[in-house]
Amino acid sequence: MQIAAEAGISVVTLATAWSKQHDFVASTIVGASKFDQVADILAAIDLELSPEVMKACDQVTKDILYPMG
Amino acid sequence: MKHRRLGKSPIFVSDICMGTMTFGTQTDEKEAFRILDASLDAGINFFDTAENYPVPPDLKYGGLTEEIFGRWMKTKDRDAIILATKVCGPSHGWIKGSQRAGMTALDRHNIRRAVEASLTRLQTDYIDLYQTHWPDHGIAYDEVMETLDDLVREGYVRIVGCSNEDAWGLMKSIAASDRLGTVRYQTIQNNFSLNNRRFEDALSKVCKEEGVSLIPYSPIGGGVLSGKYNGGATPEGARFSAGGRRRWRNASSTKSRWRRPSVTCRSRPRPGSVW
Numbered sequence A: 001m002q003i004a005a006e007a008g009i010s011v012v013t014l015a016t017a018w019s020k021q022h023d024f025v026a027s028t029i030v031g032a033s034k035f036d037q038v039a040d041i042l043a044a045i046d047l048e049l050s051p052e053v054m055k056a057c058d059q060v061t062k063d064i065l066y067p068m069g
Numbered sequence B: 001m002k003h004r005r006l007g008k009s010p011i012f013v014s015d016i017c018m019g020t021m022t023f024g025t026q027t028d029e030k031e032a033f034r035i036l037d038a039s040l041d042a043g044i045n046f047f048d049t050a051e052n053y054p055v056p057p058d059l060k061y062g063g064l065t066e067e068i069f070g071r072w073m074k075t076k077d078r079d080a081i082i083l084a085t086k087v088c089g090p091s092h093g094w095i096k097g098s099q100r101a102g103m104t105a106l107d108r109h110n111i112r113r114a115v116e117a118s119l120t121r122l123q124t125d126y127i128d129l130y131q132t133h134w135p136d137h138g139i140a141y142d143e144v145m146e147t148l149d150d151l152v153r154e155g156y157v158r159i160v161g162c163s164n165e166d167a168w169g170l171m172k173s174i175a176a177s178d179r180l181g182t183v184r185y186q187t188i189q190n191n192f193s194l195n196n197r198r199f200e201d202a203l204s205k206v207c208k209e210e211g212v213s214l215i216p217y218s219p220i221g222g223g224v225l226s227g228k229y230n231g232g233a234t235p236e237g238a239r240f241s242a243g244g245r246r247r248w249r250n251a252s253s254t255k256s257r258w259r260r261p262s263v264t265c266r267s268r269p270r271p272g273s274v275w
Helices: A002-007 A011-020 A035-042 A051-063 B029-041 B064-073 B108-122 B142-153 B167-180 B202-210 B221-226 B242-250
Strands: A028-030 B003-005 B012-014 B016-019 B046-048 B082-087 B127-132 B157-163 B185-189
Touching: A002 A011, A002 A051, A011 A028, A011 A035, A011 A051, A011 B221, A035 B029, B012 B016, B016 B029, B029 B064, B064 B082, B064 B108, B082 B108, B108 B127, B108 B142, B127 B142, B127 B185, B142 B157, B142 B167, B157 B167, B167 B185, B167 B202
Parallel strands: A028 B016, B016 B046, B046 B082, B082 B127, B127 B157, B157 B185
Antiparallel strands: B003 B012
């Protein structure tokens, strides 16, 4: 959340943009159960995360491993 | 909005796809239409549903999401929409599909029944991307790929994909397709997010080498990455809040979907199963 705050975007926007930024990904499947959730997703449409932000994300996932193996 | 090719197929889609799995349970039809309208207006042309939806899967209302989507799509230009849906995998003890009395399977009979029912609910005569929702690793891929090939030749389906597949299964399916000369999976729809980067291991290599596209689901970990559950919060109406969690666990699985979170997990757990 700190990374998103520093980049001036919501963490939902950050996570969506991060997903799009992989060469093996064609289209990121998002979801909304409420209309109010759509705006943060759409904010990722033309967003490209900087190498610094991508690196900061990598550091977090290195520090906090996926708990389900 | 950027557009990208699905696998080696002729189909290009917006690089954001709108999912639908809560439409009919958590999200009513009116709200669903608002979400879909806003998505299409923003340039999203790619939509994903399944015969198994809405979640949690239940025989009582399975297929309702496709019905809702079909009614929405009727109000739009069908040609402007890339529609993806899925046939349920096998109903073994771990997960049970919400169709065909909970006895779904990936044989010719079930896949045909599934596509016919989906087309009826969706009120269309073709599906752009037809996916196997979860694999059956106890059978050969031959019958699956041959049946999917027939569906493409007959015009029911344009291209095919898999979901919740692993590297072994994807390679076996590609080998079967190449040997039989059938269509091959152009996409794989798996869980991939900042919370779950397992795809980066073996599957990302298979995708790159074989020209298969990942269309990742749960990019915000089912809401976990929004931060709304941080500090043990249980926001009302949210999927993993206490009541919702019980509801999910009891929905259709004979086993709990939930595993104890590891001590290194700062967020709440998410389902380890297949949506």
